[in-house]
Amino acid sequence: MKENRIIAYSLLAHINDNNIGVKNFDDVFKPLVKSALCDLNNKEIKSGESINEIKTEFDSKFGLDIPTDLLRTILKDISKELSEKGDDSFIIHNDNSYLMNSFIFSDYEDEINETKSELKEIEKLYNLHLETEGVDIDSQISIFEYIDKSRLRLSKFFAKKDDKVLELDDVLQASFINSIKSNSKLFNQLRRIYLGSIISAYLTVDIGESETDLELLLDTNFILGLLDLNSIESHHTCCKIVEIAKKLGFKLSVLPYTIEETELLIERKSNQLEDSFFQGYLDPESIFSAVVRRRLSKTKLVQIVSNLENTMNKEFGVFIVGNDTKFRNLAKYQYADVLKFYSELRAGKGWSAHHDTTAVAYVREKRGRTKLSGNILNAKCWFVTNTPYDIRTPNKKGELPDIVRAAELLNLLWLSSPQAMQLFGGTELSELGLTRLVSTTISMSLPNTRVLKELDQNFSLYSGENEITADDTLVVASMISKKKVKQPEKLNELAKSNPKEFINSVKSLAEEGRKEDKEIRERVEEFISKFSEVIKLEKESRTNQDSPTDEIPVLIESRSNLFSIVVSVVFLSFVLWSFEKLFEVTFFTEYQNWTLAKGVIQLTIILGGAAIKTKNKAFWLSGFISLIIAVIMLLKQ
Numbered sequence: 001m002k003e004n005r006i007i008a009y010s011l012l013a014h015i016n017d018n019n020i021g022v023k024n025f026d027d028v029f030k031p032l033v034k035s036a037l038c039d040l041n042n043k044e045i046k047s048g049e050s051i052n053e054i055k056t057e058f059d060s061k062f063g064l065d066i067p068t069d070l071l072r073t074i075l076k077d078i079s080k081e082l083s084e085k086g087d088d089s090f091i092i093h094n095d096n097s098y099l100m101n102s103f104i105f106s107d108y109e110d111e112i113n114e115t116k117s118e119l120k121e122i123e124k125l126y127n128l129h130l131e132t133e134g135v136d137i138d139s140q141i142s143i144f145e146y147i148d149k150s151r152l153r154l155s156k157f158f159a160k161k162d163d164k165v166l167e168l169d170d171v172l173q174a175s176f177i178n179s180i181k182s183n184s185k186l187f188n189q190l191r192r193i194y195l196g197s198i199i200s201a202y203l204t205v206d207i208g209e210s211e212t213d214l215e216l217l218l219d220t221n222f223i224l225g226l227l228d229l230n231s232i233e234s235h236h237t238c239c240k241i242v243e244i245a246k247k248l249g250f251k252l253s254v255l256p257y258t259i260e261e262t263e264l265l266i267e268r269k270s271n272q273l274e275d276s277f278f279q280g281y282l283d284p285e286s287i288f289s290a291v292v293r294r295r296l297s298k299t300k301l302v303q304i305v306s307n308l309e310n311t312m313n314k315e316f317g318v319f320i321v322g323n324d325t326k327f328r329n330l331a332k333y334q335y336a337d338v339l340k341f342y343s344e345l346r347a348g349k350g351w352s353a354h355h356d357t358t359a360v361a362y363v364r365e366k367r368g369r370t371k372l373s374g375n376i377l378n379a380k381c382w383f384v385t386n387t388p389y390d391i392r393t394p395n396k397k398g399e400l401p402d403i404v405r406a407a408e409l410l411n412l413l414w415l416s417s418p419q420a421m422q423l424f425g426g427t428e429l430s431e432l433g434l435t436r437l438v439s440t441t442i443s444m445s446l447p448n449t450r451v452l453k454e455l456d457q458n459f460s461l462y463s464g465e466n467e468i469t470a471d472d473t474l475v476v477a478s479m480i481s482k483k484k485v486k487q488p489e490k491l492n493e494l495a496k497s498n499p500k501e502f503i504n505s506v507k508s509l510a511e512e513g514r515k516e517d518k519e520i521r522e523r524v525e526e527f528i529s530k531f532s533e534v535i536k537l538e539k540e541s542r543t544n545q546d547s548p549t550d551e552i553p554v555l556i557e558s559r560s561n562l563f564s565i566v567v568s569v570v571f572l573s574f575v576l577w578s579f580e581k582l583f584e585v586t587f588f589t590e591y592q593n594w595t596l597a598k599g600v601i602q603l604t605i606i607l608g609g610a611a612i613k614t615k616n617k618a619f620w621l622s623g624f625i626s627l628i629i630a631v632i633m634l635l636k637q
Contacts, residue, residue, distance in 0.1 A: 002063045003116070003119065004060075004061060004062055004063040005062065005063030005064065006119055006144045006193060007062075007112055007115050007116060007119070008032065008062035008063060008064055008196065008200070009148075009192070009193045009194075009195075009196025009197050009199075009200060010111075010115045010119075010189065010192045010193055010196055011031075011032065011108055011111060011112065011115070011196065012028055012029070012032070012195070012196035012199045012200065013191075013192035013193070013194075013195040013196040013199065013426065013430065014108070014111055014192065015028050015031055015108075016028050016195065016199060016426045017192070017195075017426055017427060025199065025202045025415065026070065026073060026074055026077070028199060029066065029070070029074060029203075030074050030077065030078065031105075031107060031108060032058065032061075032062055032064075033054070033058060033066075033071065033074045033075065033078065034078060034103075034105040034107075035061070035105055035108065036054060036057045036058040036061055036062075037054065037078075037090060037100065037103050037105065038103055038104060038105040039057055039061060040053070040054065040057050040100065040103075041100055041102065041103040041104070045100075046099070046100045046101065047097070047098060047099045047100060048097060048098055049096075049097045050096055050097065051068065051071055051072060051075060051092070051096045051098060052068070054071065054075065054098070055068060055071050058071065064200055064203060065203060065204070066203055067203060070203065072092075072096065075090075075092045075098070076092055078090055079091055079092045088101060089101050089102060089103045089104075090103050115189075118185075118189050119144075119189075122143065122186060122189060122190070123142070123143070125180070125186070126142070126143045126176055128523065129172070129175075129176045129179065129520070130172060132519065132520050132523055133172060133520075135172060140170075140172060140173070141170065141173070143173055143176060143177075143190070144193060146170050146173035146174075146437075147190060147193050147194050147197060147434065147437070148193075148197045149170075149437070150194065150197065150198065150407070150411075150433055150437055151197035151198055151200060151201050153405075153407075153408060154198065154201045154205060154408050154411055154412070170441055171441060171442065171445045171481065171482050171483050172482075173441070174437075174438040174441040174442055175482055177190060177434065177438050178438060179520065179521075181435075190434060191427070191430045191431055191434055192430065194430045194433055194434045194437075195426050195427075195429065195430035195433075198411050198414075198415070198429070198430070198433065199415070201411070201415065202415050205412070205415075213251075213380065214248075214250045214251070214379075214380065214381070214382070215250065215251040215252075215253060215366060215380065215381040215382075216241070216245055216250055216251070216252050216253070216381075216382055216384050216409075217253050217254065217255070217359060217362060217363060217381060217382065217383045217384065218252065218253070218254045218258065218318060218384055219258065219359065219383060219384060219385040219386065219387075219403075220258055220261045220262045220265060220355075221234075221385060221386040221387050222238055222384050222385060222386040222406060223254065223258065223259075223262050223308075223312065224262065224265075224266075224287065224386070225237065225238035225239075225386045225406065226238045226239065226242065226312075226316055227304060227311070228290060228294065229266070229287050229290045229304075230285050230286070230287070230289075230290060230386070231284040231285050231289065231290075231436070231439045232293070233284075233432055233435050233436035233439055234285060234386055234406075234436070234439075236432050237386070237406050237407060237410055237432060237436060238386060238406055240410060240423075240424055240432075241384070241406060241409060241410055241413070242316055242317070242318075243423060244410075244413050244417070244420045244423055244424065245413075246317060247420075247423060248413075248417060248420070251319065252316070252317060252318045252319060253318065253319045253320070253321055254312060254318050254319070254320055254321065255320075255321050255324045255327070255358065255359060255362065256320060256321060256323070256324050257324050257327075257328065257355050257358050257359075258355065258359070259308060259309060259312075259320065261351070261352075261355055262308065263305045263308055265287075266287065266301055266304060266305050267301075267302070267305055269287040269288065269291075269301070270298045270301035270302060270305075271298075272288075272453075273288075273291065273298050273301075275453070275456055275457055275460060276288045276291075276453075276456055277456065277459070277460065277470070277473065278452070278455060278456035278459050278460075278473050278477055279449075279452050279453070279456050280292035281473070281474050281477045282446060282452065282477045282480065282481055283442070283443050283446055283452075283481075284439040284442055284443060285388050285439060285440070285443040286443075321362075324358065324362070327358045327359075327361045327362045327365070328354070328358050330358075330361040330365070331354055331357035331358040331360075331361045332354070334361070335357055335360060335361050335364075337394065338357045338360050338361075338394045339353060339354065339357040341394040342354075342356045342357055342394070345392060359383045359402075359403075360383065360394070360402045360403070362381075362383075363381045363382065363383050363402045363403075364402060366380055366381035367379060367380045367381055368380070379400050382402070382403070382404045382409070383402055383403040383404070384403075384404055384405075384406055384409055385403055385404070385405055385406065386405070386406040387405065388439075388440035388443045388444055389444060391403055391404075391405055407433065407436060407440075410424075410429070410433075411429070411433070414429055442481050445481065445483060446480065446481060447480070447488050447489070451488055451489050451492065452488075454492045455488055455491060455492055458491070458492060458495040458502065459473050459476075459506070461495075462495070462499060462502065462503050462506075467503050468503060468506050468507065471510070472506055472507055472510035473510075475509075475510040475513040475514055475517075476506055476509050476510055476513065478513060478517075479509060479512075479513045484513065484516075485509065491505065491506070
């Protein structure tokens with residue numbers, strides 16, 4: 001992934017986060033267009049017959065493909081904005097020719113330079129992470145390409161530029177992000193790249209205006225997300241969609257068939273709780289994980305099932321379709337091709353295939369017979385799922401899919417509606433999106449549930465004193481999620497054939513995992529410390545380069561420093577001046593330069609405070625010492 005595109009992502013997020021004068025996403029791209037115009041001006045290109053020349057410069061500089069219509073709109077806006085100020089720096093004519101005169105724009109040059117430096121350090125840290133894991137760097141995608149996968153899903157799924165199914169099997173990238181989450185500066189930079197990548201999807205997806213008659217039909221795993229029976233990120237995503245949908249006047253509905261499927265799923269998992277300790281710490285998107293996180297009992301799960309319809313209707317405002325028999329029958333007969341598609345996809349799960357086909361039948365009947373393409377939010381009805389897996393649909397090429405993943409829908413709503421942007425800021429969206437990408441990756445990378453269930457039973461069977469401890473289990477779970485244990489089914493085979501060797505293997509793996517985790521943590525902490533120091537030095541270097549060499553450094557660097565120094569000077573001056581008056585001390589009056597000495601003492605106090613409070617310690621310290629010598633000389637006289 002090219003550096004210029006990564007920088008563009010970070011810059012888009014920076015502009016959006018600061019949100020100065022931004023009314024819509026056209027405004028977010030405007031500073032980038034101005035920067036491209038400035039570069040053309042620096043190359044002495046002052047005019048052109050077509051804005052395609054500007055587009056070429058923009059695309060080359062930022063690694064993005066800006067639509068010509070959007071570019072034209074932004075250029076006209078820039079020209080109008082300058083004209084109203086009596087400035088003819090840039091003029092665009094009706095035939096798309098343009099004229100430029102000394103166009104200067106450098107608002108974000110410092111931001112770009114700082115981003116470049118930070119990206120290099122993140123890449124170094126990521127490569128160190130791969131080396132620590134014993135992985136060939138060239139065999140892995142970059143951390144930035146991994147983050148860009150959400151944008152690719154969003155663009156390719158809807159724009160239908162190709163039918164490639166994106167896979168999320170990048171555990172090393174996910175574990176790297178988890179390892180630096182505690183460092184706010186590094187994580188914030190990755191968050192901004194994620195947000196910028198989503199904003200850039202605005203260039204490629206025909207979103208359209210959101211219509212108030214849009215209906216969202218909720219899938220089983222979306223309901224689990226609302227009930228907080230998946231990951232924290234799933235719950236947050238689903239709740240935000242419900243909140244935004246209500247604000248925009250959308251209809252939220254669910255089939256009785258889906259309610260039945262949800263109830264059966266929760267009941268089945270509740271009956272497996274006693275044998276699911278291991279799984280509860282492994283898959284962040286599972287019901288077992290939510291049970292561990294929320295400390296839920298089997299009784300509590302049963303209560304959730306018994307109150308499900310009431311909860312959906314009263315708490316979340318979801319309409320339960322009165323009778324879905326018609327759609328169940330349509331699924332069997334009129335949509336037999338769709339049923340066949342899902343039956344092959346869900347081999348051995350006829351109930352699930354028929355349920356999904358029933359939902360598709362409902363969506364298509366609501367949409368009508370018209371062939372749909374293009375504008376996404378005018379599709380009238382969507383089947384919304386919260387699955388972390390890739391969505392395969394029975395739709396023909398050129399048609400909008402019937403089903404949309406919750407993560408993509410949330411991004412679409414945010415990009416399409418100013419109201420959604422107000423409800424859900426860019427920082428919140430990007431933090432949620434990035435952490436959800438990580439949890440999704442981990443969930444998708446795990447072995448099938450049959451293998452994990454059997455392994456859970458074996459861990460439980462051989463747990464106890466001098467055998468497998470709960471901590472051993474958690475460490476091995478972490479290793480499986482990171483793909484350090486290549487074939488966990490081999491452990492199950494070993495448990496059957498040689499229980500003692502199984503126990504020894506598990507304890508050996510756990511010890512190996514603890515050792516690796518400690519080494520990785522120490523190396524990451526060391527690198528982050530060095531990274532912070534490098535960034536600090538580079539910032540100071542740029543500051544010094546930007547300032548004239550003969551200019552006296554700024555005395556007070558912040559309001560808090562100014563306040564503390566002023567208070568100190570006033571207080572000590574008061575003490576010094578009052579000491580003579582209140583206690584009638586006359587000893588000092590014999591010095592003819594005493595008044596001058598007191599003034600110099602005050603300057604000394606100021607410089608001393610500056611030496612402590614500012615970054616330019618060497619400068620202020622030398623002045624401080626010089627004034628102390630001056631005071632001594634004055635007092636000697």
